[in-house]
Amino acid sequence: MNILALGSGGREHAIALKISESPKTKNLFVAPGNAGTSAIATNVEVGVNDFPAIKQLVLKEAIDLVVVGPEDPLVNGVHDFFLNDVELKSIPVIGPQKAAAALEGSKEFAKEFMMRHNIPTAAYASFTADSLKDGYAFLETLNPPYVLKADGLAAGKGVLILQDLEEAKSELKSMLVDSKFGNASSTVVIEEFLDGIELSCFVLTDGTNYKVLPTAKDYKRIGEGDTGLNTGGMGAISPVPFADSTFLDKIERQIVKPTVDGLKKDNLPYIGFIFIGLIKVGDEPKVIEYNVRMGDPETEVVMPRLKSDLVEVLTAMANGTLDKINLEIDERTATTVMAVSGGYPEAYEKGKEITGTENVQGSLVFHAGTKLSGGKVVTNGGRVIAVTSFGKDFKEALQKSYQNMEKLHFDGMYYRKDLGFDL
Numbered sequence: 001m002n003i004l005a006l007g008s009g010g011r012e013h014a015i016a017l018k019i020s021e022s023p024k025t026k027n028l029f030v031a032p033g034n035a036g037t038s039a040i041a042t043n044v045e046v047g048v049n050d051f052p053a054i055k056q057l058v059l060k061e062a063i064d065l066v067v068v069g070p071e072d073p074l075v076n077g078v079h080d081f082f083l084n085d086v087e088l089k090s091i092p093v094i095g096p097q098k099a100a101a102a103l104e105g106s107k108e109f110a111k112e113f114m115m116r117h118n119i120p121t122a123a124y125a126s127f128t129a130d131s132l133k134d135g136y137a138f139l140e141t142l143n144p145p146y147v148l149k150a151d152g153l154a155a156g157k158g159v160l161i162l163q164d165l166e167e168a169k170s171e172l173k174s175m176l177v178d179s180k181f182g183n184a185s186s187t188v189v190i191e192e193f194l195d196g197i198e199l200s201c202f203v204l205t206d207g208t209n210y211k212v213l214p215t216a217k218d219y220k221r222i223g224e225g226d227t228g229l230n231t232g233g234m235g236a237i238s239p240v241p242f243a244d245s246t247f248l249d250k251i252e253r254q255i256v257k258p259t260v261d262g263l264k265k266d267n268l269p270y271i272g273f274i275f276i277g278l279i280k281v282g283d284e285p286k287v288i289e290y291n292v293r294m295g296d297p298e299t300e301v302v303m304p305r306l307k308s309d310l311v312e313v314l315t316a317m318a319n320g321t322l323d324k325i326n327l328e329i330d331e332r333t334a335t336t337v338m339a340v341s342g343g344y345p346e347a348y349e350k351g352k353e354i355t356g357t358e359n360v361q362g363s364l365v366f367h368a369g370t371k372l373s374g375g376k377v378v379t380n381g382g383r384v385i386a387v388t389s390f391g392k393d394f395k396e397a398l399q400k401s402y403q404n405m406e407k408l409h410f411d412g413m414y415y416r417k418d419l420g421f422d423l
Contacts, residue, residue: 001024001025001026001064001065001311001315002026002027002028002029002061002062002063002064002065003019003025003027003028003029003063003064003065003066003067003311004028004029004030004031004054004057004058004061004063004065004066004067005019005028005029005030005031005037005041005066005067005069006030006031006048006054006066006067006068006069006070006073006078007030007031007033007048007068007069007070008030008032008033008034008037008048009034009069009070009296009368009369009381009383010296010297010299010300010338010366010367010368010383010385010386011069011070011293011294011295011296011297011299011300012030012033012034012037012069012070013034013036013037013300013366013367013368014299014300014303014304014366014388015067015069015294015299015303015310016028016030016033016037016040016041017040017303017364017366018303018306018310019067019310019311019314020040020041021310022309022310022311022312023309024309024311024312024315025311027042027061028040028041028042029041029042029043029044029057029061029063030042030043030044031043031044031045031046031047031048031054031057032044032045032046032047032048034367034368034369034370034371034380035354035367035370035371035372035377035378036365036366036367036370037367038372044057048068048069048070048072048073048078049072049073049076049078051073051078051081054066054078055081055085055087055088058088058091059087059088063091064091064092065091065092065094065311065314065315065318066082066091066092066093066094067094067095067314068093068094068095068272068293069293069294070293071101071104071105071153071291071292071293072153073095074095074096074098074101074104074272074292074293075098075101075102075104075105075153075292076098077097077098077101078093078095079093079095079096079097079098079101079271080097080098083097092271092315092318092319093271094271094272094273094314094317094318095271095272095273095292095293096268096269096270096271096272096292097268097269097270099268099269100263100268100269100270100292101292103268103274103290103291103292104153104289104290104291104292104293105152105153105292106151106152106187107126107149107150107151107152107187107189107289108126108151108187108189110289110290111124111126111189113262113266113290114287116262116266117258117259117261117262117265118258119254119255119258119259119262119287120254120255120284120285120286120287121286121287121288122147122191122192122193122194122286122288123191123192124189124190124191124192125138125189125190126151126187126188126189126190127172127176127187127188127190128176128186128187128188129176129177129186132172132173132176132177135169135172135176135188135190136169136172138190139165139168139169139172139190140165142190142192142193143193144162144163144164144165144168144193145161145162145163145193146161146162146163146165146168146190146193147159147160147161147190147191147192147193148160148161148162148168148171148172148175148188148189148190149188149189149190149191150175150180150181150184150185150188151184151185151186151187151188151189152181152183152184152185152186152187153184154181154182154184154185158181158184158185159230160175161193172188172190175188176188194279194281194286194288195281196279196280196281196282196286197217197242197279197280197422198217198277198278198279198280198288199215199216199217199240199242199243199278199279199280200215200216200217200218200275200276200277200278200295200298201215201251201255201256201275201276201278202214202215202216202273202274202275202276202294202295202298202302203256203259203260203273203274203275203276204272204273204274204313204317204322205260205263205270205271205272205274205317205322206271206316206317206318206319206320206321206322207263207264207269207270207271207320208260208264208320209320209321209322209323210256210257210260210322211313211322211325211327212248212252212256213302213306213327213329214238214239214302214305214329215238215239215240215243215248216236216237216238216239216240216295216298216301216302217236217237217238217240217423218233218234218235218236218295218297218298219233219234219235219236219416219419220232220233220234221234222234222340222344222345222416223416224416224417224418224421225418225421226422229345229346230345231340231344231345231382231383232296232297232345232382232383233295233296233297233298233338233383234297234337234338234340234415234416234419235297235335235336235337235338235386235401235415235416235419236295236297236298236300236301236335236336237301237333237334237335237394237397237398237419237420237423238298238301238302238305238333238334238335239333240423241393241394241423242280242423243280247280247283247285250283250284250285251276251278251285254285255276255278255285255287256276259274259276259290260274271317271318272292272293272317273292273293273294274290274291274292275290275291275292275293275294275295275298276290277289277290277291296368296383297336297338297366297368297383297386300336300364300366300386300388301334301335301336301388302334304330304334304364304388304390305329305330305332305334306327306328306329306330307328307329307330308325308326308327308328312325313325313327330390332390332391332392332397333390333391333392333393333394333396333397334388334389334390334397335388335389335391335394335397335398335401335419335420336366336386336387336388336389336401337386337387337398337401337402337405337415337416337419338368338383338384338385338386338415339383339384339385339386339387339405339408339410339413339414339415340382340383340384340413340414340415341369341379341381341382341383341384341410341412341413341414342411342412342413342414343412344382344383344414345382348382348412349379349411349412350369350378350379350380350381351373351378351379351380352378352379352410352411352412353376353377353378353410353411354370354377354378354379354384354385354408354409354410355408355409355410356407356408356409357377357385357408359407360387360404360407360408361404362389362400362404363387363388363389363400363401363404364387364388364389365385365386365387365388365404365408366385366386366387366388367384367385368381368383368384368385368386369381369382369383369384369385370384370385378410379410384410384413385408387401387404387405387408388401389401389404394420394423395420398419398420402417
């Protein structure tokens, strides 16, 4: 098969590596890709939202399957673009259609979906600039901390958790009236704060059947001890030690099954990955958010644990035969540590040379924000490179990741040295 993966991050490098290992893969293309994917696939300089250019590429290279990595093209309707084009409609796309991608594209849509299908989540209300005063009144009914979420896509940065009521009111105004997150915050969802420990659950579905991938826990804050600004993710651990079989059973029964059934009932066509952001409150799982793709950096610990042929799995998803697949999972723990550019998640510089990847032993290196420039690998984003390792438990795996991370270098490189501190 000729396969095209869309995206340029660590998630796409991890997915591309699994695809490249399958005997069913003939040619693999990644658009636009990064320095890491260039070693295992053909990178093509095409943007993930440039649908006409994607069409040209698919026809030119006789692509048999398209795997969509990031959320943007899904929310923008790349799957629908294929279905509505006479030359493309027979080519399977892994990723939901636009109507279902609203599960990530709109926090309000996701909340209404959960309420409709009795999926446990935090109490909430939505507000616009016209109902700002109602928003203030709603905040006054809650106990701190206050959770404000931009309704639309804000690259993982649209959620604020604030302790002070006046600050919460001021931030609500800046989101709704001053467009703090652009169009993404034209509607804001205010939620009750849930106190617990977070984890992520990943589900594959063909629209009817589903398979649950291993759980993972990622670390979003830039600073050690989970302090400072939110990032796209500083590292991850899989499996999650506190998620025992009883708890996993609850997740499947109360959340996964009602989600897949709910999509079908609501006539929201869904072939792809469902990422469910969860929080364990006492012994109960509740949904924080849905994403309509794999998480990053969680993919860098979940994919390496998958022993099954990924292309076989993706083909079964496209054909509606996922129930015939038996997922094989590596029992060991995997951990990944993310190195980021100095200054991230605020302003940072690109184009810094990365050295030392050839010295890494016994770990996988996944490129995120990197590119080739004049024969050298240089930084090209905030989150730059991830080092994934296996171990009998998360401590052993992390030790290996940290030992290898020390072999890498670029100007301003930073990574958290305390992952797993809360486990």
